[in-house]
Amino acid sequence: MSKPSARKSPAKPAKTSAKRAEPISIPRTHKSAPLKQLALTDDKPGNGLWPSDGEVFDRTCTDCPRLAEFLEEGRKQYPDYYCAPVAPFGDRKAHLIIIGLAPGFHGANATGRPFTGDYAGVLLYQTLHKFGFASQPESVHRNDGLKLIDARISNAVKCVPPDNKPLPIEITTCNHYLQAELATAPKNVVLLALGSIGHNAVLRTLGLRASDYKFGHGAEFKLPGGQWLIDSYHCSRYNTNTRRLTEAMFEAVFARAKQLIAGT
Numbered sequence: 001m002s003k004p005s006a007r008k009s010p011a012k013p014a015k016t017s018a019k020r021a022e023p024i025s026i027p028r029t030h031k032s033a034p035l036k037q038l039a040l041t042d043d044k045p046g047n048g049l050w051p052s053d054g055e056v057f058d059r060t061c062t063d064c065p066r067l068a069e070f071l072e073e074g075r076k077q078y079p080d081y082y083c084a085p086v087a088p089f090g091d092r093k094a095h096l097i098i099i100g101l102a103p104g105f106h107g108a109n110a111t112g113r114p115f116t117g118d119y120a121g122v123l124l125y126q127t128l129h130k131f132g133f134a135s136q137p138e139s140v141h142r143n144d145g146l147k148l149i150d151a152r153i154s155n156a157v158k159c160v161p162p163d164n165k166p167l168p169i170e171i172t173t174c175n176h177y178l179q180a181e182l183a184t185a186p187k188n189v190v191l192l193a194l195g196s197i198g199h200n201a202v203l204r205t206l207g208l209r210a211s212d213y214k215f216g217h218g219a220e221f222k223l224p225g226g227q228w229l230i231d232s233y234h235c236s237r238y239n240t241n242t243r244r245l246t247e248a249m250f251e252a253v254f255a256r257a258k259q260l261i262a263g264t
């Protein structure tokens with residue numbers, strides 16, 4: 001009987017490398033999505049894209065290997081999609097900053113503007129317009145002339161993740177961009193988090209403990225730096241179809257955000 005050979009345990013992944021998605025599967029286009037994609041070459045001044053200044057935002061960032069690979073695959077399958085880190089949209093000095101999760105594959109990842117081109121953006125832009133934060137009730141593509149008014153939209157993670165699920169390390173890796181964004185915001189800014197990942201990303205950015213500020217729809221917190229944090233369930237198709245989030249619930253959060261901006 002031969003002596004069993006010693007088995008080497010598999011090497012531990014490096015701390016900075018994220019788990020690979022196997023296999024990488026790109027979701028099929030959603031039939032109801034009002035898509036009008038523009039390629040990267042369609043960039044024009046004033047179309048909502050922030051410059052790649054490497055600090056607030058870097059459109060060439062590939063710090064998350066799994067997401068960079070997913071984008072590369074996406075570019076092959078959808079060559080007319082934007083397929084790059086998606087910049088925040090809106091004024092750097094805005095008093096309302098909305099923090100979502102990450103770009104949707106056939107939405108922001110296709111058009112290059114947050115919440116543009118997919119279902120989640122329909123209720124968001126309609127509500128922003130209703131409360132005076134957007135010049136139009138619809139966001140179709142990034143050269144559609146839409147302007148945000150004293151508002152900005154950003155995401156906890158700037159690259160589209162497979163299955164809309166970023167890994168914890170990807171949320172952590174991307175957090176410095178959000179940190180740089182918030183550093184330029186007014187002291188009394190209202191941070192409206194869409195979902196718990198956006199909520200926790202804000203807390204991480206400001207060095208605050210999640211256990212001291214529990215996420216809940218409609219919850220609001222005065223933060224030590226003078227900012228307000230207000231929460232809403234994410235306006236995803238799932239949440240609105242299941243009525244976890246209704247139009248009235250979403251509008252109530254925006255009404256409160258408006259009051260907080262006005263200092264009431």
Ligand code: SF4
Nearest residue numbers: 061063064085159174
């Ligand atoms: S998610 Fe953020 S940190 Fe990661 S590759 Fe994209 S832009 Fe870079």
